[in-house]
Amino acid sequence: MTDRRRPLALRLRATAASAATVSLIGGCASLPGAPSTSTEPVVVMTWAPEGTRANNMSGMPAMAQAYSRYVNANGGINGRELKVVTCNEGHDSVKAARCARRAVTEGAVAVVGSYSEHGRSFMPTLEAAGIPYVGGYGIASEEFTSASSYPVNGGTPALLAGNGRQLADSCERVSLVRPDSIAGDPMPDFLSSGLTAGGRGTARDIMVAHDSTDYTSQAHAAIGDDLPSSCVSAVLGERTDTFFDSFRRLKPDNTRIASVLGSIDQSLVDRTGGADGPLEGAWATGWYPPADDPRWDDMRKVVRTHAFGDNRIDISDPGAQTTWIAYTVFTSAARALGDKPVTARTIARELDNGEGIGTGGLTQRLSWRYSDLLAVHDYPRIVNTSVTFQVVRNGRLTAMRDRLVDVRVMLEGADDPA
Template identity: 25%
Template sequence: MKVPTKAPLAVALVGALALVACGSSTSDSAGSGAGSATTLSGEPIKIMSIQAMSGPSDTYPGLPAAVQAAAAAVNKAGGIKGRPLEVTVCDDQFDPNKGADCATKAAQGKYLFVTANSSTGDRYMPILEKAKIPSIGEVPSSASELKSPYSFPFGSGAVNIAGGGTACGKLGKKDPAVAVVDIAAGRNSASFFGIGLKPFNLSINKTVPIAPTASDLTTATATLTSGTTDCIDLVVGTTQATKLLLALSQAGSKATPAYGATVIEDKMLKTLGDAANGLVLVGSTPPAGDTSIPAIKQFNAELDAAGVSADIRSEGALTAWATVHLVAQYAQKLPTIDGESLANALSTAGEINFSPLPKVDFSKSIKVLFEGNRIFTTAVYFSEIKNGTRTPLFDNTAFDVLTSS
């Protein structure tokens, strides 16, 4: 069934306010710009954003900045039962041990919830689960996040990859290929592309591995552009995606590339320039710049008020921002404001319909390739990059990757 819009790899595998990393003092800037912190009282309600803000990985400052901006707006509106929200941004440095340190800090500090864009979920999620602290809004990138009853994702990397197949089919493509990062997780994830192709009676005609540290993509590009390939799903990190898109453009490729929208910020599109034109982005929310949707207009207004650059906004930032507002609404009704109570409330809420997040029911997971994973939505939205701007496709309608309808 089509889901019309009303009113959030990190990459496909797995994104200005003062940001505070673990090991430093906890941020108290959640009320910055709101001017209402003096009217709030009581013990602060602590929330954490786990991100790689330094180290060898790509960094996405827009996601924690969106959490900060949402918390500032909540505080301006009176906080949660008069208590202020306090945000800590914990830098996991792309290091599993640092990710575990972040979770330990959250457990010791009795944080209400964590939202994350991190590759270290297998280390932090067991610690959060033991402490009964939910991780909310993240795109799962680890087995622990896909299994833990304290994981509440509003999207899925697997579904975004499958959505690349849906995009190819909806656009009438006939010869799809997939470029995958040449590690076990990447090779295994490539099969999700076929899920989105299946309703169109299409299959993956070409799989091209890309070494995660490759700098010369000439051979891979030549393989991808050979024959009649007309659509390419990119199952690689953003650094390699940028290199590959530039190489495809230089090779004169006419094939339509598709990629997960979660952490695609405008600064990346500016780096790509004309090479970004025609790129189809797949995400669990409508485009983060579509201010015709009231909730997304509010998102942009709150980030503007917080001084967050438009260059670092993304669908992942939109999801993180909306997650804070959703939790604030639920927390207002909790008899005890703690992680366990919040997790129970989300688990028993039935269908949650909170624009711009996708509709989910956290008591009902959806089978994609196998049972048991915490995937709660298989709906995706599409946008196409035109002259550096996200342009909604298909009238901003969401489609189910399992059925294409």
């Protein structure tokens, strides 16, 4: 190398080294967990199935977008814009995995208020990138086992234990109609734990094919001799209304019906005739208070002001409600960081070590410290063990009790082999 060229080469190497140093100090926006400047948006993702032939949850991404407008209209996250990226999970394992990879490439610091049954497809990607999954719907088992998951409800186990306890006050005999599947197999134990806590025996287990179009034979079996104080709880997701239609046609005199939120909701009550339909008087257990409860007033105001008439959002839908609570948790954790960088790593650390986040009374205070986790083998990430007891009265789901009901002891008892 000549003396004339050497200074140029040295200058180029120095410039490259300086750029690398700046990159290391400033961080890379595409890497989850890396710090970013205070002027960049805080990016999160919400996914759910939309436009499918199965159970669509379009209200969840719609609620996320309305929430982001509300946050940004009120100063953002410590002065930074909250940017919500949505993804259509499509009820498909490949699409769910694709959404997770997109969360990584978009630089999302969390996936918030989302729905997917395909935990095996999306959770490993989030775990590898260190991205927390805050407030999943509670449908995938990985939501309650992965250290990257921060569920805001107790999933199906809490609903079933609560439903058993709710029915124990009035029902001497209970039949559970549930899917003949791996997901359905634990259901009888949780329902029976609630019945036992109320001084009743175990539930009769009636398994059905999840994709059946007629449940007449199973309804006959559930009704049995139609004795007084007999009850049937049907937990079949979107197929629950098919079972209730078969049940209605048999016209039992004494057997009462029940279910859990997610399998029954206000839209189903309305669709089947309201106060004049077969669900009048039905019992239901939910994660959260009924939609007419004043504790939902803030959500109702945000939807009215920032959703711009988006009819995908139903205030009574457990999916939209879960997204609202999940974003409440996320923004509380992000704002608690103050001047610290908002990254996947700092959000996870705040959730792991925080004293607890309030949700305006919609749930108990939520905290994911080790001491808060549930002592149930397959569901250790459950921290919210509260449910609500509801009944269909005059065509509306209404509260049977004002307070939340804690089913923690029942859940842990269901896991006890003794």
